[in-house]
Amino acid sequence: MSIKMxxxxxxxxxxxxxxxxxxxxxxxxxxxxxVGGGGHAAAILERSTPGGQLLGIDADPEAIKVAKDRLETxxxxxxxxxxxxxxxxxxxxxxxxxxxHGILFDLGxxxxxxxxxxxxxxxxxxxPLDMRLSPSQEVTAAxxxxxxxxxxxxxxxxxxxxxxxxxxxxxxxxxERPIKTTLHLTQAIEKAIGTKxxxxxxxxxxxxxxxxxxxxxxxYLEAVLKQALSLLGFEGRLVVxxxxxxxxxxxxxxxxxxxxxxxxxxxxxxxxxRHKASLRLITKKVVTPSPDEVQLxxxxxxxxxxxxxxxxxxxxxxxxxxxxxxxxxxxAQGWRRSASVExxxxxxxxxxxxxxxxxxxxxxx
Numbered sequence: 001m002s003i004k005m006x007x008x009x010x011x012x013x014x015x016x017x018x019x020x021x022x023x024x025x026x027x028x029x030x031x032x033x034x035v036g037g038g039g040h041a042a043a044i045l046e047r048s049t050p051g052g053q054l055l056g057i058d059a060d061p062e063a064i065k066v067a068k069d070r071l072e073t074x075x076x077x078x079x080x081x082x083x084x085x086x087x088x089x090x091x092x093x094x095x096x097x098x099x100x101h102g103i104l105f106d107l108g109x110x111x112x113x114x115x116x117x118x119x120x121x122x123x124x125x126x127x128p129l130d131m132r133l134s135p136s137q138e139v140t141a142a143x144x145x146x147x148x149x150x151x152x153x154x155x156x157x158x159x160x161x162x163x164x165x166x167x168x169x170x171x172x173x174x175x176e177r178p179i180k181t182t183l184h185l186t187q188a189i190e191k192a193i194g195t196k197x198x199x200x201x202x203x204x205x206x207x208x209x210x211x212x213x214x215x216x217x218x219x220y221l222e223a224v225l226k227q228a229l230s231l232l233g234f235e236g237r238l239v240v241x242x243x244x245x246x247x248x249x250x251x252x253x254x255x256x257x258x259x260x261x262x263x264x265x266x267x268x269x270x271x272x273x274r275h276k277a278s279l280r281l282i283t284k285k286v287v288t289p290s291p292d293e294v295q296l297x298x299x300x301x302x303x304x305x306x307x308x309x310x311x312x313x314x315x316x317x318x319x320x321x322x323x324x325x326x327x328x329x330x331x332a333q334g335w336r337r338s339a340s341v342e343x344x345x346x347x348x349x350x351x352x353x354x355x356x357x358x359x360x361x362x363x364x365x
Contacts, residue, residue: 012039013300014241017287018104019043021239021307027051028101031092031231033085033224034058036110038067044104045074053077055097059084059133059215063110084134086220089227099233106241107221108303109211121211123203126183131214141210142180150174160218161209162245168192169206182207208244218246225254229278232310237282239307248286248304255279255308282307 012018018040022030024047032041035056045054056071056078058064064082071078081091085105092098109121119130120141129142144156154170157163172192179185189203196202212218228238238255242248257263258279262271287305294301 011297011300012037012043013106013108013297013303014287014289014293014305015040015043017305018106018239018241019047021282021287021305022102022104022237024048024052025101029053029055029097029099031055031088031097031100031103031228032057033088033103033105033228034107035067035080036060036063036106038070040104040106041067041078042070042074044102045071045077049074051077053097054079055092055095055100056080057083057085057088057091060110061134066110082134084220085224086216088224089231092231098231100231100236101233102237102239103228103232104239104241105221105224105228107217107247108241108243108299120182121207123182123186123201123207126181129180129182129185129210131211133215137214139214141214142178144210144213145173145185146178146180156213157206157209159209160212160246161205161207163205163209165193212246218250221247221250222254225251229258229310234310234313236310237307238279238310239305241303241305243302243304248306251306252286255281255306259308276312278310278312279308280311282309 022044024030024044026048027050028048030044030048030052032044032054035041035058038056041054041056045052048054054071054074054077056064056067057080058067059082061082064080067080071080079095079097081095083091092100119132120127121131129140129145131141132139145153148156150170150173153173154167157169158166163169169189169192172188173179173185176184176188176191179188185206186203189206193202225238225240232238240251242251259277259281261275261277262273263275264271264273283306287307289297289300289303
């Protein structure tokens with residue numbers, strides 16, 4: 001099936017590995033929580049035909065527009081929402097999109113955001129220091145750079161950017177205030193630690209730290225992983241692609257914890273937590289791009305994929321279904337919703353591709 005490609009060039013990372021990890025099946029119901037340019041979403045929809053359905057979410061309204069064009073071929077089976085994935089559970093309940101066969105989070109920035117879109121995500125293009133994924137957020141990177149105390153700025157750069165020279169960088173940034181553009185910030189960083197480049201540009205870690213802080217990326221990731229688990233059906237897959245150690249650590253620890261029956265401290269003589277494993281690890285070791293993929297798409301070099309499978313019934317807090325029922329229809333394979341969920345509305349007809357405006361949730365420091 002052909003895919004309309006009117007959007008800027010976008011190469012999905014670890015595409016083959018992602019589709020395999022999700023175990024995409026015909027007639028399946030999937031969530032792409034960071035739909036971006038729609039590359040992974042298009043592959044999921046193609047593999048899940050006939051009968052597949054996809055909910056795509058992105059905080060960036062520009063990304064939603066690009067995905068809409070790319071996925072036009074699948075408009076009858078796709079729903080796109082302009083929202084932050086931290087509201088995943090509320091979105092799924094609102095549109096009756098649960099339980100699902102698979103959920104994907106690709107945590108990297110899209111080509112659209114990196115290729116000079118005027119919001120300052122990249123030090124390679126001079127632009128205002130914005131870095132907000134959504135225009136509804138109030139705090140920009142310029143607000144952080146120009147207002148918080150030097151010691152707090154140094155701690156932010158060290159914590160979120162894992163930058164060992166954070167104090168020196170913060171000191172030079174404060175000396176250069178006010179800083180309003182990416183070029184000015186990059187020059188301040190180079191004054192602090194030099195222009196010598198190894199594997200990465202000297203400004204990379206500081207830019208990463210600011211983007212994480214502006215968009216609350218680590219806090220939102222921790223929150224959405226818990227929500228995703230409660231939305232997966234039995235044997236549903238959770239796949240996450242991260243791009244730096246802070247994200248990967250959160251994903252790894254979450255999956256490992258949910259794959260264990262007991263999470264008591266080792267010092268406890270007997271189990272008192274009553275925790276029961278709800279996931280089975282699909283990837284015992286992290287999956288990384290092949291040398292060929294890195295050569296073709298250098299931005300993929302830091303990608304790390306982890307996947308897990310739901311081994312228990314969905315979260316009972318919804319009180320809308322007990323155990324997923326299994327049946328095979330004429331146009332679909334695998335489990336469908338139980339009768340109690342179908343009474344709530346189900347999918348009497350395919351979704352049309354619609355653009356939804358974001359709710360007025362503003363992020364604050």
